[in-house]
Amino acid sequence: xxxxxxxxxxxxxxxxxxxxxxxxxxxxxxxxxxxxxxxxxxxxxxxxxxxxxxxxxxxxxxxxxxxxxxxxxxxxxxxxxxxxxxxxxxxxxxxxxxxxxxxxxxxxxxxxxxxxxxxxxxxxxxxxxxxxxxxxxxxxxxxxxxxxxxxxxxxxxxxxxxxxxxxxxxxxxxxxxxxxxxxxxxxxxxxxxxxxxxxxxxxxxxxxxxxxxxxxxxxxxxxxxxxxxxxxxxxxxxxxxxxxxxxxxxxxxxxxxxxxxxxxxxxxxxxxxxxxxxxxxxxxxxxxxxxxxxxxxxxxxxxxxxxxxxxxxxxxxxxxxxxxxxxxxxxxxxxxxxx
Numbered sequence: 107x108x109x110x111x112x113x114x115x116x117x118x119x120x121x122x123x124x125x126x127x128x129x130x131x132x133x134x135x136x137x138x139x140x141x142x143x144x145x146x147x148x149x150x151x152x153x154x155x156x157x158x159x160x161x162x163x164x165x166x167x168x169x170x171x172x173x174x175x176x177x178x179x180x181x182x183x184x185x186x187x188x189x190x191x192x193x194x195x196x197x198x199x200x201x202x203x204x205x206x207x208x209x210x211x212x213x214x215x216x217x218x219x220x221x222x223x224x225x226x227x228x229x230x231x232x233x234x235x236x237x238x239x240x241x242x243x244x245x246x247x248x249x250x251x252x253x254x255x256x257x258x259x260x261x262x263x264x265x266x267x268x269x270x271x272x273x274x275x276x277x278x279x280x281x282x283x284x285x286x287x288x289x290x291x292x293x294x295x296x297x298x299x300x301x302x303x304x305x306x307x308x309x310x311x312x313x314x315x316x317x318x319x320x321x322x323x324x325x326x327x328x329x330x331x332x333x334x335x336x337x338x339x340x341x342x343x344x345x346x347x348x349x350x351x352x353x354x355x356x357x358x359x360x361x362x363x364x365x366x367x368x369x370x371x372x373x374x375x376x377x378x379x380x381x382x383x384x385x386x387x388x389x390x391x392x393x394x395x396x397x398x399x400x401x402x403x404x405x406x407x408x409x410x411x412x413x414x415x416x417x418x419x420x421x422x423x424x425x426x427x428x429x430x431x432x433x434x435x436x437x438x439x440x441x442x443x444x445x
Contacts, residue, residue, distance in 0.1 A: 107176045108141045109204070111168060113161045116390060116415045120249060123240040125263025125289030128155065133388040133415060136164045136199070140207035142180055147211030148420070148442055150393035151203035151360045152411075164200040175204065183208040187366035198341070198363035205364025206396050206438075213437030219399065220437065224369065226402035233428030234409040235259040235283055237386070243273050250274060256428040257281040259311075259408055263289020268301050275305050283406075285311040288337050292321035296328060303330045309406075311356060311383075312336040322351040334383055334406075342367050345374045354381030354405065359396055361387075372403050386411045391420040395438040398423050398430050419443060 115132045123129040134153040139146060153161045168175065171193055178189055186208045190201045213220050221228060235257040238249050243266065250258060260274060263286050274282060284307050290298065295313040302310065309332040314321045316337035326333060332353040339348050339355040341362055348355055355375050357368050368384070375382050383406040384397050390412060397409045409430055412418050422440035424431040433439040 107178065107180055109168070109172060109175050109207075110139045111165060111203075112137045112139075113165060114390075114419065116388075116417050116419075118388075118414055119416045120239065120241075120414075122388070122414065124261045124285075125240065125287040133411075134161045135388075135390060135393075135419075136161045136203055137392060137419065138168075138203045138207050140204065140211055142211060142215075145211045145214045147207040147209065147214065147437060148392050148440065149203035149206030149208075149210065149364075150389050150396075150419075151199040151206075152387045152389055152393065153199070154360070154387060157199070157361065159197060159199045164197065164203070167194055167197050167200055180208070183212050184366055187364060191363065199360050202360045202362070202364040205366050206359065206393070209365050209396070210437035210440075217436050219432070219434070219439055220365070220396075221399045221402055224399075224403075228402060228432075230402040230404065232401050232404050232407050232430075233257055234407050234425060234430055235281075235428070236410050236413060237261065237285075237408065238274070240264060243270055246270060247273060247277050250278060253413070254427070255280060257283065257308075259283045259285055259410075262286050267298060268305075271302060271305050271307065282307050283309055283311065285336070286313045288312050288315045290314060292318070292324060295321075295325055299325075299329050299331055307331060309334055309353075312338065319347070319351060326351050326353070332381065334381070336385065339371075342371055342374070345371050345380075346378070349378045349380065352380070354383055356383040356385045356408070358385050358387055359393065360389075365396055365399075368400065372400075381405045383407065384409070388414060390415065390418050391423050392438070392440060392442070395420070395423050395432065395440045398432050399438065401430060 236255040335348045335352040336356040385408040420440040
């Protein structure tokens with residue numbers, strides 16, 4: 107095999123802010139290209155500051171062990187993921203990009219899209235939400251009206267949270283979801299969530315700090331809305347921890363280290379009777395295509411990365427008014443430009 111990589115800084119259409127005052131104007135992302143004979147696969151891992159893995163770190167780790175990445179006798183992505191998982195134990199983002207590329211390459215070898223290789227039919231009509239980052243209330247309304255959509259995910263974690271949702275609700279009948287990004291204390295959440303329910307919010311994502319398990323146990327029993335884990339559910343072993351603390355999990359491919367463990371996380375969550383969402387980390391169409399291949403297995407999806415960015419790196423996924431369409435091509439189903 108041969109592996110190459112590129113680093114891109116993809117600009118956002120609007121500065122993107124979440125709780126804690128974390129704002130980005132560009133999304134750093136790491137793209138890998140994995141080749142074996144005539145087959146080539148692509149993978150992506152965006153860098154997220156609060157997980158302390160940069161694109162430069164991904165590049166440095168890959169350069170250091172590139173010979174080992176390339177010398178593996180590839181037969182199936184499952185086996186390759188286990189190899190990579192031990193090769194890069196402290197860099198799940200890099201493992202994700204390589205795992206995604208391996209699945210794309212394998213799908214092309216088998217002449218089948220990934221959802222078929224995973225034993226699913228393309229029949230689940232899950233719509234993606236569109237994310238409204240934290241801003242002044244007036245600007246959040248403008249962003250919403252700029253992109254008419256059936257489902258909005260609204261970033262909260264400010265003193266004006268209820269005013270934000272109330273004002274947005276006055277301007278739309280669309281479904282509203284809330285992502286607090288661990289921005290509330292238990293007392294706040296207990297007061298806010300009933301008010302959000304009255305304003306027609308569908309569910310709340312990561313209300314409390316990722317390690318506040320005692321608080322989540324209380325909130326799980328008291329909340330009138332479903333609660334989804336994001337920062338509290340990173341790796342496979344976290345799914346069981348979230349049981350009876352959250353009603354569902356939000357899987358991020360980059361954080362969990364790729365499609366291979368994500369498949370097992372879905373299976374585990376289903377065995378526990380939990381709902382499953384898959385979320386965006388502002389991927390281009392490359393990473394978003396991987397999310398889209400999971401659609402038949404999901405209850406909810408946040409696959410709006412390409413909509414939030416003003417530049418893209420591939421084609422093969424079309425997102426219109428919440429509806430996600432993929433190409434019939436094998437693997438991820440994408441065609442890349444001149445990377």
